[in-house]
Amino acid sequence: MAVKVYGPTYASPKRVLMCLIEKEIDFEVVLLDIFKGDHKDPEFLKLQPFGQLPLVQDGDYTLYESRAIIRYYAEKYKSQGTDLLGKTIEDRGLVEQWLEVEAQHFHPPIYDLVLHVLFAPVLGTPSDAKVIRESEEKLGKVLDIYEDRLSKSKYLAGDFFSLADLSHLPFGHYLMNQMKKGYMVRDRKHVSAWWDDISNRPSWNRVLQLYQYPI
Numbered sequence: 001m002a003v004k005v006y007g008p009t010y011a012s013p014k015r016v017l018m019c020l021i022e023k024e025i026d027f028e029v030v031l032l033d034i035f036k037g038d039h040k041d042p043e044f045l046k047l048q049p050f051g052q053l054p055l056v057q058d059g060d061y062t063l064y065e066s067r068a069i070i071r072y073y074a075e076k077y078k079s080q081g082t083d084l085l086g087k088t089i090e091d092r093g094l095v096e097q098w099l100e101v102e103a104q105h106f107h108p109p110i111y112d113l114v115l116h117v118l119f120a121p122v123l124g125t126p127s128d129a130k131v132i133r134e135s136e137e138k139l140g141k142v143l144d145i146y147e148d149r150l151s152k153s154k155y156l157a158g159d160f161f162s163l164a165d166l167s168h169l170p171f172g173h174y175l176m177n178q179m180k181k182g183y184m185v186r187d188r189k190h191v192s193a194w195w196d197d198i199s200n201r202p203s204w205n206r207v208l209q210l211y212q213y214p215i
């Protein structure tokens with residue numbers, strides 16, 4: 001039975017879709033419309049009490065939190081498709097480190113930029129120039145650390161593409177495209193080369209081809 005992925009058009013679920021494609025795992029999707037409040041429907045909340053996307057259903061097994069889901073499938077199907085976790089426990093430690101860096105340091109400022117630059121005009125919520133300025137400054141400092149790391153290592157965890165790199169694509173795509181802030185990457189030579197490498201993977205282009213972002 002195929003894995004069911006809820007909310008494929010949104011950014012966080014795209015982490016899951018790319019992982020499933022890299023691991024050659026069949027999936028089907030359930031389209032939901034956040035702007036219509038589908039994710040706050042009582043029936044959905046029974047499955048995902050935080051009312052966020054993605055959610056996956058794999059038979060009787062249900063999982064949410066995109067980074068937990070990609071770790072689960074990368075481990076469950078370690079010997080199938082692309083190895084996204086590295087070969088040694090030391091590799092794995094670095095994959096986990098950079099996954100956490102993405103969640104704790106890269107994601108918060110970029111998420112604030114997405115909300116205040118892209119979603120605010122559509123939702124009629126405030127677009128706070130101070131938040132935008134501070135988020136860009138925070139993200140710039142994070143990308144400076146990435147520039148140093150990627151001057152010594154082709155990918156974040158080492159010489160292999162991993163979940164850590166994959167996890168950056170859905171919101172990095174917003175930065176490079178819809179938000180028109182690609183200069184933050186292009187001004188950093190090694191980050192720029194890394195972004196071109198990971199964003200040109202056939203799996204990511206397949207995700208973009210199948211499921212357009214709502215904004």
Ligand SMILES: N[C@@H](CCC(=O)N[C@@H](CS(=O)(=O)O)C(=O)NCC(=O)O)C(=O)O
Nearest residue numbers: 010011012013051052053054065066067
């Ligand atoms: N930590 C969660 C965050 C998921 C999340 O924020 N999803 C957004 C959609 S997107 O920002 O990823 O495109 C959502 O459901 N937002 C609706 C809401 O938070 O009410 C994960 O990684 O799965």
